[in-house]
Amino acid sequence: MGVLQRIAIAYLVAALCEIWLKKGDDREVRDVNVDYSGSSLLRKYQLQWAVTFMICIAYLLVLYGLHVPDWEYQIPTIIDQTTSFSAPKTFLVKCGVRGDTGPACNAVGMIDRNILGIQHLYKRPVYARTQECSINSPDYGPLPPDAPSWCQAPFDPEGILSSMMAVVTSLIGLHFGHIIVHFKDHRNRILQWSIPSCCLLVLGFALDWFGMRVNKALYTFSYVCATAGAAGVLFVAIYVMVDVLGYKRAAAALEWIGKHSLMIYVLAACNVLPLLLQGFYWRQPRNNILSLFGIGT
Numbered sequence: 001m002g003v004l005q006r007i008a009i010a011y012l013v014a015a016l017c018e019i020w021l022k023k024g025d026d027r028e029v030r031d032v033n034v035d036y037s038g039s040s041l042l043r044k045y046q047l048q049w050a051v052t053f054m055i056c057i058a059y060l061l062v063l064y065g066l067h068v069p070d071w072e073y074q075i076p077t078i079i080d081q082t083t084s085f086s087a088p089k090t091f092l093v094k095c096g097v098r099g100d101t102g103p104a105c106n107a108v109g110m111i112d113r114n115i116l117g118i119q120h121l122y123k124r125p126v127y128a129r130t131q132e133c134s135i136n137s138p139d140y141g142p143l144p145p146d147a148p149s150w151c152q153a154p155f156d157p158e159g160i161l162s163s164m165m166a167v168v169t170s171l172i173g174l175h176f177g178h179i180i181v182h183f184k185d186h187r188n189r190i191l192q193w194s195i196p197s198c199c200l201l202v203l204g205f206a207l208d209w210f211g212m213r214v215n216k217a218l219y220t221f222s223y224v225c226a227t228a229g230a231a232g233v234l235f236v237a238i239y240v241m242v243d244v245l246g247y248k249r250a251a252a253a254l255e256w257i258g259k260h261s262l263m264i265y266v267l268a269a270c271n272v273l274p275l276l277l278q279g280f281y282w283r284q285p286r287n288n289i290l291s292l293f294g295i296g297t
Helices: 003-020 038-044 046-065 107-120 160-182 186-209 221-244 249-259 261-269 272-278
Strands: 071-080 085-093
Touching: 003 046, 003 160, 038 046, 038 160, 038 186, 046 107, 046 160, 046 221, 071 107, 107 160, 160 186, 160 221, 186 221, 221 249, 249 261, 261 272
Parallel strands: none
Antiparallel strands: 071 085
8 A cells, every 4th residue: 555545544434433433412512601621522532532442452462462474575586687587586584473573574564465465565665774784774775795584575664554553643633623623712722732742752752662662664552652742742832833822924834835735745755856955955966955854865
């Protein structure tokens, strides 16, 4: 799958939960006399939170409880340069473990290989840029002489299990939207956003400290907590700046990006945006804007 498909799945599940899994009547939202608190909001949407927790538990059980056996994959190799004749070369990856979150033997990749098919997975995964797999690390490059067998294996960062956790992220964002709907006072909104955001942020880094690493490729539970918490804190900061203090011009650029986010994504994915940014440089082409961030150097 791709990132847009994962976003579509996450939004679809969140929308279905919002339609079917809530208590009370929508007329309560328009009734200003209904006094909501944090606990009453949780009770109203307790079925949605039940779905969220069930997805998290299922993900953790599969990631840390599923046995990953040895597996193999093939890549084409050119034997005759004149005729371009190629024959597949087989690589064996030794696993036989449970709960591994490394690139080779995680349950996320195993499920995608067995359900989606290894031929449909991404051919240039991010771990191909690690020191074990690239002499130009942290960029892509030739394999080192002692590269492990999994370096050229396909891996889908937008696979089945990671899409499950993307649904959890969307449901957390849905809760933030509920706060906007049910709380009209700035103070209550900020309080209801800040408490769960800080708790998620602390929980994410605490889990990383105790061994459940923040891993974007696997979309781990700690990654969901850390990113959702950080997004919540940033959202509160922007809300205070724009809606409470009234500094709307300071966020004009962010507003424009939000209105044209899909176009920006397409330009970046098609490598058009990086090429445009590389056109702005100082004296020499290599001194461009992207080089300030270590991109394209």
